[in-house]
Amino acid sequence: MHSEPNAAGEPVMEAVVTGRHVVFSHGQESGPWGRKISALAEVARSEGYGTHSVDYRGIVEPRARIAKLVDFCKELSGDLVLVGSSVGGYVSVASASLLHARGVFLMAPALYLDGLPELRPGVLDCPATVVHGWRDEVVPYEHSVRFAQSYHSALHLLESDHRLHNQIRVIQYLFEYFLIALDLPPIAFE
Numbered sequence: 370m371h372s373e374p375n376a377a378g379e380p381v382m383e384a385v386v387t388g389r390h391v392v393f394s395h396g397q398e399s400g401p402w403g404r405k406i407s408a409l410a411e412v413a414r415s416e417g418y419g420t421h422s423v424d425y426r427g428i429v430e431p432r433a434r435i436a437k438l439v440d441f442c443k444e445l446s447g448d449l450v451l452v453g454s455s456v457g458g459y460v461s462v463a464s465a466s467l468l469h470a471r472g473v474f475l476m477a478p479a480l481y482l483d484g485l486p487e488l489r490p491g492v493l494d495c496p497a498t499v500v501h502g503w504r505d506e507v508v509p510y511e512h513s514v515r516f517a518q519s520y521h522s523a524l525h526l527l528e529s530d531h532r533l534h535n536q537i538r539v540i541q542y543l544f545e546y547f548l549i550a551l552d553l554p555p556i557a558f559e
Contacts, residue, residue, distance in 0.1 A: 392441065406452075499524045
């Protein structure tokens with residue numbers, strides 16, 4: 370905790386948590402600060418995390434995206450939470466163990482799709498939560514079911530499409546719970 374005066378000169382107590390970072394990875398058709406990422410960044414900051422979003426625009430090759438994420442995160446110290454949407458979800462999962470991520474939060478992740486390199490067995494060694502839309506026209510929700518079963522991850526299927534824009538408020542709540550649960554005993558993810 371530290372205290373700084375407000376405009377009236379009265380001390381205001383603020384909690385300062387250093388060394389906690391959320392790094393966002395966007396999808397193929399979006400940018401680093403799209404609607405979902407911006408909404409979740411607010412939640413992360415309210416929970417004491419620094420927020421970062423890697424800009425993958427112009428990078429189509431998944432391995433190049435993974436390399437960019439790993440390189441970006443080398444500059445960060447402390448707890449790392451990866452958040453990915455669509456192909457950004459694939460990138461987050463593929464990078465999680467390399468970066469010793471504390472947790473991974475995925476939205477309509479592009480997993481088990483033709484054209485993407487196969488994930489190595491046991492690729493994930495941290496808690497994960499997956500959010501997917503029943504009406505996803507890009508990545509079948511069954512892929513997230515398969516992933517959640519394989520990695521014993523929390524799975525939330527919502528009445529939405531691939532973009533999940535009509536469910537942003539619900540996703541914010543799920544993400545807030547996910548971040549809070551990371552500070553609880555491991556049983557929170559069992």
